Amino acid sequence: MIKVYTQATQGHRWLQRYQGYPPVLACILGFTATGLIPGISAAGATPEDRKYTAIADAEFLVNGVTPQPQYPLPPLSVGASPVFISRAVVEAFNLPVYLFNAGLPQPPAVPAIDLAGVPANCLSTGNALPLKKVQQLLEQGLQWGHKLAEVAGEGYLIIGECVVGGTTTALAVLTGLGMAAAGKVNSSHLNCNHTQKWKIVQAGLRRAGGMGRRGDTGTRGRGDDEIDEIGRWGDEEFSGNFFNFSDPMQLVAAVGDPMQIVAAGMAIAASGSCGVLLAGGTQMLAVYALAQALALPSSGILQKYSLNWQPAQVVVGTTRWVAEDPTGDTVGLAEEISDVALMATLLNMATSRYPQLQAYEQGYVKEGVAAGGCAIAASLYQGWDSVRLLQAIEALVYRAC
Template sequence: MNSMFLLVLGNTEISLIPGISIAGATPELTKFTPPADAEYLFYEKPKIIDVIPVTPEGHPTPAIITKAAKELANFPILVVRAGTYLAPLIPHVHISNEVGKDFRGEPALPGISEIIERSKMLGMELDKLNVKELVIGESTPGGTTTAQAVLWALGYDARTSSASPSNPQELKERVILEGFKRAGINRGSLKDDPIRALMEFGDPTLAAILGLSLGFRGDIVLAGGTQMLAVAAVLKALGEDITRFMIATTRWVVEDKSATFVKTAKEIGIMTYSADLDFSKSKYKGLKDYENGYVKEGVGAGGATWLAVKAGYSPEDVFRKVEELYERLVKA
């Protein structure tokens, strides 16, 4: 296989705002989500915390989809710590300790240059390997809000998705507009200054994926939902050739009426792939509820499914493996 899967981990203080993220049972537990997601890909359960990340209602992390695809297709995974509260207890590449700030009170990433530069160096080293395609996923609680803020700053009338069936758009918009007021800008003010848009409103994951994309010159699959639209928009604003990029997501994101994934992807001009996963026949409510708008995407689930499909497996095979993994969790 000439593809490599990268999982980029990041935290932002935005996830601590009550109601804005359900990528953890409580806002405080979202600090553990990125390293726990990464660890679960390699172990039966995370090391850093004794349970896998779940929503407040108990729906399992989308890492279960990525793990299922990995167990089927056996693709290599490299974990990249872009900026988290805690390091994962597995081998990984360290980029930064810098957690994204709450952009309502200060710029999100004062150290953005270092994150981009180090990530670009990593991308350039990976470019020397016999790797034709990087598939880059992410785990970043609160990341849909930072992504929407960046897209708005660049002039896109975009709405990002949510791990909840009740997308907290009103809360997201209020938080973003408070950030815009602090920075003294309006929608579209930074369309010619995408790095400042990231610095003011982004998160470590967005900055690291940008750097990786600038350093690696082969094909890149941005494995994620509406967050990856922000990366694509910044790349386009910097004059990058968007034709070597594709966003791989899940049908749950594409069908999310509270978001603008398809519309915004067309505006940017980036190709998309939608993993046709279906959990409606699952024996487990935690998985079946994916069909009711919970979770949708994350930890590169769509991109991992893409790799499994390329290796000859079907989305149904991925679902059966997810069911098997969930059964193991329930028994454990």
């Protein structure tokens, strides 16, 4: 029920190493005002709904179905929240869950570890987060990575997230790291809104002073009819070649979100003594790339904190709906980053009796709240197949209706 798409040898070795071991789940909650831009995300039917998506998902992840949740799951235009997948696995195997508030407008209604972060400004400002706060969040991620690795023991740590608008901040960070990511990212929409994302990223990088043109014709992603044959996005020429930010933390401060730096620090620290499954698609590929950049000798992070970064211990795990999304290029993005094993659950909900679950097979929602990583864990830990997992998810949906 698991397919490895890139770095096959490394990915299968990781799966063999952790087969039969229970994971620990860390879910990092964050917020960016980017998520309030009309049409930027389908993780909430309206911008007002999206203000509460992360805290509602967190409450459901921990409590499951309750008669009167403080923050009910927000309505989606189509489909159901991916937290139904995550919660089904957490509930079935009694997985330990650690929630982290990396920067939310209001705290969740369930216990969460407060990292003293702040919500991010819209990335288009080029001034998303205070640099000092990014540095503090990195240190928190490193500290908790060490702690959770001890909890995981011989097992592995799943690092998930909930940040509405996070695929757009991911595009910004990947681009700022010098990668040709435009046209390759995913979204919760049926068809990825590449043009809208790209214009926002261009604005943010220009205002931050981190974007340059070098005259090449660039690369072309898939899935957006507004990209013409010579590499233009709407009215903007896409060169795909940018001046790198010399400091990855300055990049996050300019155009990132608070989850990214925490997750990267957590992955770096935990990888020294346990396996790490970055649970997500575009957003976790950006976290992996950020961790790579932080681990470079030029950043001085490994030396300063005496870290033992082991990238072979870290994989990215998502859903088939993300990995095979025809309106993005997740595999191409992973190959652009290089050296990262990308894998996905082959969970199929085409036969579900619930239309909101069948919607995943049409291309809606796709991923979130560590759904893909939890589905992978169900297969790794107890050998669950797609039919068994779908039964557990449907049982949860039935109780919620």
